[in-house]
Amino acid sequence: LPVIVQTFGIGRLRANVVLFGWPESEDPERAETYVSAVREVARLGVSVMSLSTDAQRWQRFTDTPTRDRRIDVWWEDNDSGRLALLAAYLCTRDPEWGSARIRLLACPDGDPRDLRASLATMLDDARIDAEVRLLAAPNREAIIAATHDSTIVFAPMHLRRGTIVDPFDGDMIGLAGRLPMTAAFHAGSP
Numbered sequence: 001l002p003v004i005v006q007t008f009g010i011g012r013l014r015a016n017v018v019l020f021g022w023p024e025s026e027d028p029e030r031a032e033t034y035v036s037a038v039r040e041v042a043r044l045g046v047s048v049m050s051l052s053t054d055a056q057r058w059q060r061f062t063d064t065p066t067r068d069r070r071i072d073v074w075w076e077d078n079d080s081g082r083l084a085l086l087a088a089y090l091c092t093r094d095p096e097w098g099s100a101r102i103r104l105l106a107c108p109d110g111d112p113r114d115l116r117a118s119l120a121t122m123l124d125d126a127r128i129d130a131e132v133r134l135l136a137a138p139n140r141e142a143i144i145a146a147t148h149d150s151t152i153v154f155a156p157m158h159l160r161r162g163t164i165v166d167p168f169d170g171d172m173i174g175l176a177g178r179l180p181m182t183a184a185f186h187a188g189s190p
Contacts, residue, residue: 002040015046016188022052022176031173032162038186039159045189047083050157050164052176052184061181064151069100072150073130074143075119076167079187080156087185088154089128102130105146107138140168140175150180157184 008015018041023034038048053061071088075081085104091097104123108115112134119132135142147153157172158165164184166172176182 001037002044005041005044005046017047017049020048020050022050022182022184023173024052024054024177034173035159035162035164038164039162042159042186042188047188048157048186049087050184052179052182057181061151066096067099069097069151070103070149071097071100072103072105072147072153074153074155074167075104075106076156078156080158080185083187084154084156084183084185085126085128085130087183088130089126100151102128103150104130104132105135105143106132107135107142138168140166140170143168144175144178147179153179153182155182155184157186159186 005015005018020034020038023031038050041048071091073081073085073088075085085102088102092100092102104119106115106119116132116134123130123132133146135146155172156167158167158169160169164172166175166184172184176184
């Protein structure tokens with residue numbers, strides 16, 4: 001895998017994102033192999049996107065009319081969070097997603113008005129049309145409840161202690177099974 005990632009491209013154009021399917025199996029050995037592959041790609045400075053879907057979630061996606069689609073983005077103020085937001089925006093440039101709404105979900109640390117204003121300014125500067133929704137309880141259950149009816153969830157992920165963790169330091173692989181179709185992002189080199 002590292003050789004493929006390092007040699008893929010044309011001339012000076014190199015791949016900067018690798019897309020993985022999510023390990024749907026509960027087998028610990030397969031999960032360990034998956035995490036190892038993600039870690040190897042990230043070590044090369046390449047961004048990683050992991051897509052979690054199955055037949056049921058894919059059917060739900062295809063059954064949702066294009067005008068009713070919504071992309072929920074968990075906001076985290078780092079490169080992975082910004083990559084997730086950019087990917088959501090880029091999805092809306094595709095005709096299949098052109099009328100999808102983007103909703104930016106954030107958990108305030110301090111004054112919620114400051115965070116809302118900061119996010120509104122950032123979205124305006126980036127010219128991304130998105131609704132900001134602040135969640136009072138910054139935890140996994142609040143995110144699950146807030147995103148249960150979205151078409152797809154974009155979330156940052158982190159590599160720690162040989163596992164893939166969500167923004168709340170929980171098991172991202174386990175969490176993805178409780179969400180709609182999910183794309184998790186780990187930013188490589190800035």
